[in-house]
Amino acid sequence: MRRKLVRAVRVVAVNVFRESVRDRVPYNLVLFAVLLIGSSYLIGQLTAGQDVKIIKDLGLAATSVFGLFIAIFIGIGLVSKEVDRRSIYALLSKPVSRAQFITGKYAGLVLTLAVNVSVMAIALYVILAYMVWTQPPTIRAGWDAPGIDPALLKAIVLIFIELMLVTAIALFFSTFSSPIVAAAMTFGLYIAGHFNSDLKNFEHVVSSKAAARLARGAYHILPDLSAFDVKTEVVHGLPVTMGYMGSTALYGLAYVAALLLVSTLIFSRRDFK
Amino acid sequence: MMRRNDLGIAVMASIALAAAISIQIVRDRWYPRDDPQKEAILYVTSGGALQRLALSFDAILADVYWIRAIQHYGGDRLSGPKAQTKYQLLFPLLDMTTTLDPYFNIAYRFGAIFLSEAYPGGPGRPDQSVALLRKAIAVMPQKWQYYHDVGFVYYWRLRDYKTAALWFQRAAEQPNAPNWLAPLAASMLVHGNDRAAARFLWQQIAKSEEVWLRRNAERSLLQLRALDQIDQLETVVQKYPPPKGEPLSWNSLVKRRVLPGQPVDPVGTPYILDPVTGRVRVSEQSALHPMPEEPRRLQ
Numbered sequence: 001m002r003r004k005l006v007r008a009v010r011v012v013a014v015n016v017f018r019e020s021v022r023d024r025v026p027y028n029l030v031l032f033a034v035l036l037i038g039s040s041y042l043i044g045q046l047t048a049g050q051d052v053k054i055i056k057d058l059g060l061a062a063t064s065v066f067g068l069f070i071a072i073f074i075g076i077g078l079v080s081k082e083v084d085r086r087s088i089y090a091l092l093s094k095p096v097s098r099a100q101f102i103t104g105k106y107a108g109l110v111l112t113l114a115v116n117v118s119v120m121a122i123a124l125y126v127i128l129a130y131m132v133w134t135q136p137p138t139i140r141a142g143w144d145a146p147g148i149d150p151a152l153l154k155a156i157v158l159i160f161i162e163l164m165l166v167t168a169i170a171l172f173f174s175t176f177s178s179p180i181v182a183a184a185m186t187f188g189l190y191i192a193g194h195f196n197s198d199l200k201n202f203e204h205v206v207s208s209k210a211a212a213r214l215a216r217g218a219y220h221i222l223p224d225l226s227a228f229d230v231k232t233e234v235v236h237g238l239p240v241t242m243g244y245m246g247s248t249a250l251y252g253l254a255y256v257a258a259l260l261l262v263s264t265l266i267f268s269r270r271d272f273k
Numbered sequence: 274m275m276r277r278n279d280l281g282i283a284v285m286a287s288i289a290l291a292a293a294i295s296i297q298i299v300r301d302r303w304y305p306r307d308d309p310q311k312e313a314i315l316y317v318t319s320g321g322a323l324q325r326l327a328l329s330f331d332a333i334l335a336d337v338y339w340i341r342a343i344q345h346y347g348g349d350r351l352s353g354p355k356a357q358t359k360y361q362l363l364f365p366l367l368d369m370t371t372t373l374d375p376y377f378n379i380a381y382r383f384g385a386i387f388l389s390e391a392y393p394g395g396p397g398r399p400d401q402s403v404a405l406l407r408k409a410i411a412v413m414p415q416k417w418q419y420y421h422d423v424g425f426v427y428y429w430r431l432r433d434y435k436t437a438a439l440w441f442q443r444a445a446e447q448p449n450a451p452n453w454l455a456p457l458a459a460s461m462l463v464h465g466n467d468r469a470a471a472r473f474l475w476q477q478i479a480k481s482e483e484v485w486l487r488r489n490a491e492r493s494l495l496q497l498r499a500l501d502q503i504d505q506l507e508t509v510v511q512k513y514p515p516p517k518g519e520p521l522s523w524n525s526l527v528k529r530r531v532l533p534g535q536p537v538d539p540v541g542t543p544y545i546l547d548p549v550t551g552r553v554r555v556s557e558q559s560a561l562h563p564m565p566e567e568p569r570r571l572q
Contacts, residue, residue: 043340050379054336061333142482144378194328229329236376 008096009104016108017115020074025112028066029119035062036127052131052147056235059124060155064231066120067113067163068190074112075170076182078105079267099264102171106260109167117160121153145237154245155234161252162228166190168259169223175267193225223255318365320372327373335374342366342380346387350394360396364388367405378416379483381409385422386478386489389430391563399430420444421454425474428461429565438462453477472497495539496561506536506544506553520548 036059043054079102082088091101125148132140132147140147169189173182199222202215227248230240327334345362367384371377385406389399403426409419424440427433438461445454453473460470472494479490513531515521523546526532536544542559546552555561 050336050339054339057332057336061330064329138482139484144376191328195325198325226329231329232332232374232376235332236378238376 004095005100008100009107012096012101012104013108013111016078016105017111020070020109020112023074025070025074025116028070029116029123032062032066032120033123036123040127040131052128052135052143053235055127055131056124056149056152057231059120059127060152060159060231060235063117063120063124063156064159064162067117067159068166070113070116071109071163071167072170072183072186072190074109075167076174076179076186078109078171079174080177080179080182098268102175102260102264102267106168106171106263109171110164113160113163113167117156117163121156124152145235149234149237151234151237151240154240155231158228158230158245158248161249162225164256165223165225165228165252165259168256168263172259172263172266175263175270189223190225193223194229195226196222196224197226224251228252320369323369324373331373335370335377335380338366338370338373339377339380342370342383346395359392360388363396364398364401364405368408371405371408375408375412378409378413381405381419382422382483382486385419385426386486389426391430391565394563399426402426402430415448417444417447417450417454420447424458425478428474429471434461451477468497468500492561493565496564499538499555499561499564502536502538503544503553503555506546507551510546510551510553521546521551522548 036055039058040051040055043051043058082091092098096104128147128149135147145151166186170182170186173185177185196219199215199219202219203209203212206212206215230244232238233240323334324331342363345366346360349360349363364384367380367388370380374380385402387395388405389395389397389402391397403423406419406423406426409416410423413419420440421444424437424444427440428437431437438458441454441458441461444450445458457470457473475490475493475497479487479494481487481490509526509531510521513526513529515525519525523532523535523543527534538544538555538559538561540560542556542561545554545556547554555564
């Protein structure tokens, strides 16, 4: 029984992944590689010896931006596309529950993101290895962190979990709204999520206790996306503890679980007759 | 296999693109749009606001501002006296860079050296150098290099040896500080300074891993060597005055075999001898011009 449940989720997930490949999503990887290779050549001329730092910044920022676009623009269509094409009827007539459908759709897009982020990380390390190889030891000695720094993976892992969270948000809005509204809402929540930490200490800004409490409540309800950003620390070789990594990852996964459950709830109550 | 129809469309598209590029080239030639004012625009003036707007992309935005700072500095330095902005954006750009990425070590050290440099080598604003370094210390209070750089600005640019000694002492108290800092602070308190101390400090900076910092230190060391040579030449000029009625000149000294030839500075440009006062100076054509105003020894 349990195996059947997992199998249904897997089938939906694999289909989402295949569809993303058919939709030419992997093309962004080519763009990423061209961006990194091109900039690694150009910025050496412009940055007064800061090329490795800038390549790391650029690689991590591009991983985040490309992933964000994939998460939002594919995530918002995960459910609504099936409804618009009326393929939802055929799908739900098969032995696939709505919860399995939502989980499978989510897992498929997360798999697409995982492949993307992994390939981007490998490309970034290859470029960095080339730069380390071409720089003399005297220049390398001046870098804040080693060129091929395993700590970069910490930033990449947290970017991936942030993307998982954004995907869950997009999927959540996709269950009850049109793609345009879902895109606007997801992007809005992404921005709000990055300003979220400001709400934490709102009592220092306003005198009204009610407003401060409201802001505090919003801080807890809205996704705290700024917590996933350790790019600066990692690039400068500053410590990011495993405790911080673990607690932030757990926070992200718990939030994803909550969003998936609410999405399933909303989707289960939708009437497709 | 491409169909003939598709090939025709591809050719037409290429022709249209080539036409657009040609028109652009001709238009730029006829109606040049190089606006010097454009360079002087900072776009956003609040680093804090920009940091909030950058979401999680503040580090990459810091890199953009760093590149702008380098281009602004390089552009004004290459333009020389013709420069429109006279490095006026250097501090705001570096301030913005370090607000967006508070750990951007090189931006602080670049500012420390070049903001304080006298015009035309820099804007001649040691106050801005110190402000930027104080910002660095607030973020990374254990980096001895920033305390050292503040001390250096007080010593080399502001001639405030007591404050410089205080900062060198604070640098010596930081973890991993080199052992020459404490004696340097003590010596500066007693003597103020002399050229040997200046040479020593520049030699330390010349050991930096940063190429541009090393180059600047190497140029300063050559300037110090030129100052030594000028002292020696002025002694020679005073010791061998010209025959009565003749002006002071290198030719006269060469003819009398006091000097083997016209003396040149460490980069190969002939020194200038004032025929009236006998003072020797570096030529304005020399790569070492302008020479630094030398710190004085305390009496």
